[in-house]
Amino acid sequence: MRKNVNLYVVGCGDAFGSGGQFQSCFLINDAHGAMAVDFGATSLVALRAAGLDPQMIDHIVLTHFHGDHIGGLPFFLLDREYSARVCTPLRILGPRGLSERLQSLMECMFPGAWKENWRFPLELIEIEPDLPLQIGERRILSKKVQHPTGPYDATALRIETCDRVIAFSGDTGWVDGLYEISAGSDLFICECFDIEEQPYEGHLSLPVLLSKLPDVHSQRILLNHLGPEMLSNRSTIPYEQLSDGATYSI
């Protein structure tokens, strides 16, 4: 019998708190544990507001190194170190440069707080784009996308677990790699920041998605990371949109 996989939307907002939504964080609960995708600055608060224990998380996978996707990690690590009752192992996975970025972030927010030896086993794993990575029973594929992150990769993610596939575009302008990342997926979480096409690159807009999504083969497409104009026009948008606190059982 296939075991359920649940996706809980901890936060699906943009970097600016538009619509009062929490920053990016998704929780995949499956037979193997709890994996978070992204951990924005507000994610620890969002988990506690939902009555969830943050320390049940055993893996955190990051799409890219922007603050609305990683800014909550110092809070999370310090909570696990000093408040949590559990010492279960934690793996954090992300683009190349993960270890250096995470330590800089911690140094900025809590000088001197980074530890070589945490109370819990901590493993940092840098993901090579286009190289499928087997992590326990789960399989992760990342692909480079188009989003300004300095010398570091911004990535889309495809996570396969318990015969289910959940795909994340991450923050990005359109790249054809999103077809591969989302092919045959049960859920495709696709960013759509703008309601109108913009002169800048690095985020998706509704007109671009209207032309691309018909060729995406996913059971269910959910728009994510909605900016203020998208939020003001939710009822006119012909695709499902995420909200904080939603749960999807697949």
Ligand SMILES: [Zn+2]
């Ligand atoms: Zn970003």
Ligand SMILES: [Zn+2]
């Ligand atoms: Zn973002």
